[in-house]
Structures are given as structure tokens and as C-alpha cells.
Amino acid sequence: MKTMRADPLSYLGAELGELRAKNLYRPLREMSAPQAVHTVIDGKPVISLSSNNYLGLTTHPLLVEAALKAVRDFGVGTGAVRTIAGDTTLIEELERRLAEFKHVEAVLTVQSGLTANSGTIPAVTTDHDLIVSDELNHASIIDGVRLSRASRAVFPHRDVDGLEKVLREARASGGPNGPYRSIMVITDGVFSMDGDIAPLPGICDVADRYEAAVMVDDAHASGVLGRNGRGTIDHFDLHGRVDIQVGTLSKAVGVMGGYIAGRQHMKDFLTQRCRPLLFSTSQPPAVAAACIAAIGVLENEPERIQRLWDNTAVFKKGLQDLGFDTGISETPITPVMAGDESKAQQLAARLFDEGVFATSVVFPTVALGKARVRTIVTSEHTRDDLQACLNAFEKVGRELRLI
Numbered sequence: 001m002k003t004m005r006a007d008p009l010s011y012l013g014a015e016l017g018e019l020r021a022k023n024l025y026r027p028l029r030e031m032s033a034p035q036a037v038h039t040v041i042d043g044k045p046v047i048s049l050s051s052n053n054y055l056g057l058t059t060h061p062l063l064v065e066a067a068l069k070a071v072r073d074f075g076v077g078t079g080a081v082r083t084i085a086g087d088t089t090l091i092e093e094l095e096r097r098l099a100e101f102k103h104v105e106a107v108l109t110v111q112s113g114l115t116a117n118s119g120t121i122p123a124v125t126t127d128h129d130l131i132v133s134d135e136l137n138h139a140s141i142i143d144g145v146r147l148s149r150a151s152r153a154v155f156p157h158r159d160v161d162g163l164e165k166v167l168r169e170a171r172a173s174g175g176p177n178g179p180y181r182s183i184m185v186i187t188d189g190v191f192s193m194d195g196d197i198a199p200l201p202g203i204c205d206v207a208d209r210y211e212a213a214v215m216v217d218d219a220h221a222s223g224v225l226g227r228n229g230r231g232t233i234d235h236f237d238l239h240g241r242v243d244i245q246v247g248t249l250s251k252a253v254g255v256m257g258g259y260i261a262g263r264q265h266m267k268d269f270l271t272q273r274c275r276p277l278l279f280s281t282s283q284p285p286a287v288a289a290a291c292i293a294a295i296g297v298l299e300n301e302p303e304r305i306q307r308l309w310d311n312t313a314v315f316k317k318g319l320q321d322l323g324f325d326t327g328i329s330e331t332p333i334t335p336v337m338a339g340d341e342s343k344a345q346q347l348a349a350r351l352f353d354e355g356v357f358a359t360s361v362v363f364p365t366v367a368l369g370k371a372r373v374r375t376i377v378t379s380e381h382t383r384d385d386l387q388a389c390l391n392a393f394e395k396v397g398r399e400l401r402l403i
């Protein structure tokens, strides 16, 4: 006879109820058309302001063709982790091309930006080291720090003097196992929720003074900042001064994956110790091929990056002229601040009614009371698209008394 078994996880239902009551529940939306400016969400045609597809590469014909060819030549999967099944020539080529593009000795690719951070940080640090992290660093950096046995400290957001204070004290007093073997400063290059840029020249100077390594997560800068989208290190001309650059192939590059760029011996070490490489199957051939094609597009179609920044200027000014608070953004990531969680959710819901898809971002992605709708325009939005979005923001913003 079958007995009814009680659900040992029934508390999850109660916790979900609490999230809903606090306006912190985020529904998953269904997209039934390609990721592009005009797409279809939950059956409704919309203009999207909610992707990281900065340059429209998700649907670029050269990337699509490269992926299809790779499927025909190599099939759809790689069959095992790289150290067991071997590398496809496509991954080897991608890593060579990326290393040239980034002006570094070597690049290692993994499945995502998240695994690049969560795999690299614990691999390169031990309990004789200290990690010093910007307080607003991305969740995947926080995961990596949690997986590491190193001591940890945070410095106030983008505060070079605050960082120096932490480093000075750390060098003076050491850690639980004596003087630190190494100290690693970690920062996002572009912060994903506010769109502000890390003060990298100052960070590098201070790090040099205290003989600290520097790691920069350039997920939102890859394809966006620097010559041909080479990232923040190129933007600030700091080549050779940042020890570990993490980037993503999932945002402006339009496909999927993460990479770690730096010295050859760091790459070789990570092939022995980076757990996402050792214990998780490598990227499929179509992904690697599309990423190779994307590097070609970044090199050959820099006008996409110019259009991205032109559109950003137009849209940001439009929002500001309407009276919206767009925070401290310096990049195409433009938050529209709502403050209250329910207000941010109402703003997103009403924009959706008006045919604009811009999602609300609430705690824990941002602090409580700093809820917002986050927008990102792309190089592919036309001026008509941008005006249609601004019209919707104006109508809804007045309704909700945000302007």
C-alpha cells in the first residue's frame, strides 16, 4: 500500500510566500523569439531593454553560420571534461584568438563567467593568502571567495583610499598563519547593477605599493569598453598591470562561456586546479565556433560599439530629461531608480503593458530600498525604438509619480 509521504522540504513553500509578500519574487518569463531588440515575451511582442546582448551578436549571421558548421563538423557535445576527453581544436583556437585579442600570454576558457570566478579564486589562493574585494562585487566573485580558504576583507565601493587602508593593515599585521604569502585585490571592471566603472589606475597603483595581485572581472566590459571591446584594462591602458582578467562570452560576445586571461603559468596551473575545468564538461563545439566568429566581428565591425555608445547617450539623456534618477552609470547599463521594491515591480509591469521589456532588480541583487528597473540599450536599437521606449517611460513614470 502506498502511504502519503510528507514533503520534508515543505518550508520552501512558506519561504516563497514570504518572498511574494515582500515583492521579492521574480517570475521566469518565457521568450518565444530570438534574443533581439524586438522579441516576444510571455506571448507579447516587446522592445527589449533587458539583455546583455550589447552588440546584437546573439543573432549575427556570421556567428550563426559558424555554429551550424561546427555542429556538422564536430557534433553537438564534447563528451567529457577537457582533461579526460581532450580539447576540440575549436577551443584551442578560441583560446589562442582571445589571448591575442586581449594582449596577454594565455587564456583559459570555461563554461561561464560564473564558473571562471568560482573556479579561479579558490584555485589560486590558500589559507596563507588574503583576498580583498570591492563590497559590490558580483555574486560569482563572492562564491569564489567563499570557496577559497584564504582570509578575506572588503573595501568600500570604488574607494582607493579605503583599499589602501585595508592593504596597509594587512601587510602590517598579517593573518592567522603569519605574514600573507599573497594578497589579491578583486574588483568588477564595470559594476553590473549601477553601470559604474572601477577606478583601476588607482587600484593598480595601490596594489603595486603593497605587492598585491589584481584580478578584474570584466564581464560587462568585454565587447563594450576599450579598443574593439578589449575591456577596462585596455580602456585605461593598464596592459601588464592586471594579473588576472576574467571575462564572459555570454554578454556582448553574444554566446556563452567565461575566460581567464593572464600569464602562461597561471593558465597551466588552472588546467591542474580549476574545478569547473576538471569536473564539468567543456563548452560544445557550436559555442566555441560562434565565439571565434564573434572575435572576428569585434575586430571587423567596430561601428557596432560606436552605435552602442551613441544609443546609450541618447537614451540616458532622454530618461534624465524626463526627470528620472539614473544613478551613477557611466556605461550602457542604465538603472532607473525606484527605491521601493513594489514600485520597481509596478514600473516593470506597466512598461511591459506598454510593450517595453525592462525587468526590475530587487534585493538581494541590490540592497533593500535600492530597487530599480535596469535598462541596457544595444547597438541594434533604432532611434524610433529608443523613442518608443522613452514614451512608455514617460507615461508610466507619471502614473507612478516617479517623475
Ligand SMILES: *Cc1c(COP(=O)(O)O)cnc(C)c1O
Pocket: 112, 113, 114, 115, 117, 138, 140, 188, 190, 192, 217, 218, 219, 220, 248, 249, 250, 251, 256, 257, 258
Ligand atoms: C554576468 C556576470 C558574470 C557571469 O557571467 P556568465 O557568463 O553569465 O556566467 C560574472 N561577473 C559579472 C560581473 C557579471 O556581470
